[in-house]
Every structure is written in C-alpha cells, then in structure tokens.
Amino acid sequence: MQRKTIGWVAEAADVNVQTVLYYERRGLLPAPSRSSSGYRLFDYEAVRRIRFIRRTQELGFSLKQIAALLALQGEQTATCAEVSAMAASHLEEIEGKIHGLERMRAALAPLVDICPGKGPLKACPILDSLEGDE
Amino acid sequence: MQRKTIGWVAEAADVNVQTVLYYERRGLLPAPSRSSSGYRLFDYEAVRRIRFIRRTQELGFSLKQIAALLALQGEQTATCAEVSAMAASHLEEIEGKIHGLERMRAALAPLVDICPGKGPLKACPILDSLEGDE
DNA sequence: CTTGACTCCATACCTAGGTCAAGGGTTTAT
DNA sequence: ATAAACCCTTGACCTAGGTATGGAGTCAAG
Numbered sequence: 001m002q003r004k005t006i007g008w009v010a011e012a013a014d015v016n017v018q019t020v021l022y023y024e025r026r027g028l029l030p031a032p033s034r035s036s037s038g039y040r041l042f043d044y045e046a047v048r049r050i051r052f053i054r055r056t057q058e059l060g061f062s063l064k065q066i067a068a069l070l071a072l073q074g075e076q077t078a079t080c081a082e083v084s085a086m087a088a089s090h091l092e093e094i095e096g097k098i099h100g101l102e103r104m105r106a107a108l109a110p111l112v113d114i115c116p117g118k119g120p121l122k123a124c125p126i127l128d129s130l131e132g133d134e
Numbered sequence: 135m136q137r138k139t140i141g142w143v144a145e146a147a148d149v150n151v152q153t154v155l156y157y158e159r160r161g162l163l164p165a166p167s168r169s170s171s172g173y174r175l176f177d178y179e180a181v182r183r184i185r186f187i188r189r190t191q192e193l194g195f196s197l198k199q200i201a202a203l204l205a206l207q208g209e210q211t212a213t214c215a216e217v218s219a220m221a222a223s224h225l226e227e228i229e230g231k232i233h234g235l236e237r238m239r240a241a242l243a244p245l246v247d248i249c250p251g252k253g254p255l256k257a258c259p260i261l262d263s264l265e266g267d268e
Numbered sequence: 269c270t271t272g273a274c275t276c277c278a279t280a281c282c283t284a285g286g287t288c289a290a291g292g293g294t295t296t297a298t
Numbered sequence: 299a300t301a302a303a304c305c306c307t308t309g310a311c312c313t314a315g316g317t318a319t320g321g322a323g324t325c326a327a328g
Contacts, residue, residue: 005274005275006274006275006276007273007274007275016316016317017274017275018316018317018318019315019316019317021277022315022316022317026315035324037275037276037323037324037325038275038276038323038324039274039275039276039324039325040275040276048265048266051266052264052265052266055264055266056264057315058238058241059238059241059242059264060235060238060242062314062315063314063315063316064314069261069264072255073255073261075255078254078255079252079253079254079255080249080250080251080252080253080254080255080258080260081251081252081253082255083249083255083258083260083261084246084249084251084258084260087242087245087246087249087260088246090242091239091242091243091246094235094238094239094242095239097231097235098232098235098236098239101194101228101231101232101235102232104192104193104194104228105225105228105229105232107192107193108193108194108221108224108225108228109225111221112218112221112222112225115214115217115218115221116214117214117215117218118213118214118215119213119214119215120212120213120214121206121207121209121212121213121214121216121217124214124217124218126214126217126218126221127203127207127217130186130189130190130193130203131182131186132182132185132186132189139304139305140304140305141303141304141305150286150287151304151305152286152287152288153285153286153287155307156285156286156287160285169294171293171294171295171305171306172293172294172305172306173294173295173304173305173306174305174306191285196284196285197284197285198284
C-alpha cells in the first residue's frame with residue numbers, strides 16, 4: 001500500500017488538486033502524513049473518502065453536512081439513528097425545494113401559455129402580470 | 135407627484151436602502167434625479183419597479199435575467215415573443231432543477247426507509263450505500 | 269546538471285445577492 | 299443651535315464551493 005502524492009489522489013478521485021487541498025482545509029480529509037521534504041503522502045483511503053464526498057454531494061448534501069456525517073463515522077458512540085435523522089431532515093429540505101420550484105412552475109407556466117408569442121410588447125400578459133395590480 | 139428620498143422608497147417597496155443602491159448599481163433601476171445637495175429623488179415608479187423585481191425573483195429569475203426583461207420593456211422594437219421566449223426558457227430551467235431534486239429524492243428516500251434507525255453505526259445502510267461498491 | 273513537472277504555502281478571485289461599516293455632509297425637530 | 303436621523307460614497311464582508319496565481323522548493327529524466 002504505497003503512499004501517493006496529491007496529484008495522484010486528485011486524478012484517481014477525478015477532482016482538482018486544489019479541491020483536495022480545499023477539502024483538507026475544510027476538515028473533510030484528515031491531515032495526511034508528509035514526506036521528508038514536506039510533500040503530502042496519501043493512501044487509497046483518501047480517494048475513497050473523496051468519492052464518498054462527491055457521491056453525497058450529488059444527493060444535495062452540503063459540505064458542512066457531509067463533514068458532520070464523516071465525523072459520525074469516526075465516533076464509536078455514534079448510532080445509525082443519528083445518520084438516519086440527518087438523512088431524513090435533508091430529505092425534507094429537498095422536498096421543500098421541490099415544492100418551492102413547483103410553485104414557481106405553477107405560476108409561470110400559465111403565463112407562457114397565455115402569451116400570444118407575437119405582436120408588440122405593450123400589454124404582454126407576462127409582463128402585465130409581473131407588474132402587479134396597482 | 136412629489137419626489138421622495140431613498141429611505142422612503144426602500145420602505146415603500148419593503149427592501150433595504152442598500153438593496154435599492156445595489157439595484158441601481160446593477161442597472162435594474164435608472165439613475166434617479168438628484169436634489170441640489172446630491173440626494174437621490176425618486177418617484178413612485180421606482181417603487182413599482184422594485185416590486186416588479188421582487189415578484190419576478192419569486193419566480194426564480196436571476197437579477198441578470200430580470201435586467202434583460204427590464205431592458206426589453208424599454209425598447210420600442212421589443213416583442214412579446216422575446217419575453218415569452220425568456221419565460222419559456224426559464225420554465226425549462228425550473229423543470230430541470232425539479233428533476234434534479236426529484237432524482238436526489240428518489241435516491242435518498244429508500245435509504246431513509248431501509249435504515250433501521252437504531253443500533254450502532256457499523257453497517258448503517260445509508261453510509262454503506264454512500265461508500266460505494268468498490 | 270539542467271529542464272520540466274510536480275509540490276509547497278498563502279492569497280486572491282469567482283458567482284449571486286445582498287449587507288455592513290467608516291467617515292463625512294444635510295435636514296429636521298426641539 | 300444642536301442633536302437625531304437621514305443621506306452620500308467607497309469598499310469590505312458574508313455564504314458555498316471551489317479555481318487561479320505566484321514565488322519557491324523538489325524530484326526524475328535525459
């Protein structure tokens with residue numbers, strides 16, 4: 001299990017070198033060991049960790065939330081219930097965003113349908129409705 | 135139609151004074167006239183404009199897009215079709231976001247359901263699935 | 269033994285939409 | 299006539315998640 005440099009890790013995890021450094025600064029990656037000249041030396045675990053981060057990001061978790069998840073992973077006393085609670089709360093967050101966007105869609109779609117799509121701008125129903133009723 | 139100071143406009147439109155200045159900087163509000171001592175003097179049109187901006191933001195348009203809409207409003211040659219095209223394209227954007235979030239929900243919801251919600255962290259199905267299959 | 273690729277660290281920059289602070293002038297009410 | 303409340307400008311700060319830059323040290327190949 002040879003230890004590798006940051007460039008290797010970044011390529012293996014398909015992220016930028018700067019991103020690896022950034023994750024380390026954010027506390028998402030543990031401080032790696034160093035060579036005698038100060039170069040960071042990672043093992044494959046670091047690659048797995050970065051992939052975990054990216055996959056979890058794809059589910060909409062923020063880096064802050066991911067840091068909390070990773071912290072749980074390290075604790076002996078942590079329970080499955082804590083992870084489950086975070087996931088459930090995040091699921092609600094996602095559903096809230098979906099509802100917000102659906103409200104936008106519900107408000108916007110009829111306007112797009114009503115608009116004749118031709119003719120001059122005066123009394124365009126879209127702009128009209130945005131103007132408000134004053 | 136008395137011209138009013140920025141504080142009055144901000145209160146009437148229910149935004150911060152700084153926000154009015156920011157909108158002016160962003161080109162969303164025209165440069166107002168000034169009193170002899172340099173104070174901005176607005177008319178009620180400014181309040182209507184700010185309300186237009188806030189309502190349009192609620193539909194998910196960015197300030198950049200709103201600036202484009204407002205620019206159209208000022209042009210003689212602008213047509214309803216241009217507004218309609220922007221709205222339709224934004225509607226697609228919204229739908230894309232909804233689909234992205236629905237994919238997240240579809241991936242996350244089963245995990246929350248599967249997790250027993252009790253017991254130690256080892257082999258929590260949520261973390262497991264995020265770990266990947268390597 | 270030198271050149272190019274890699275690494276180090278620190279710092280600045282980016283988007284988006286604001287918000288806050290400093291230091292000064294103006295207006296209004298008491 | 300003076301203090302409170304308002305306005306001016308410039309510029310920094312904030313969240314999120316990075317990306318870019320620059321000067322200096324290091325490592326491997328030719």
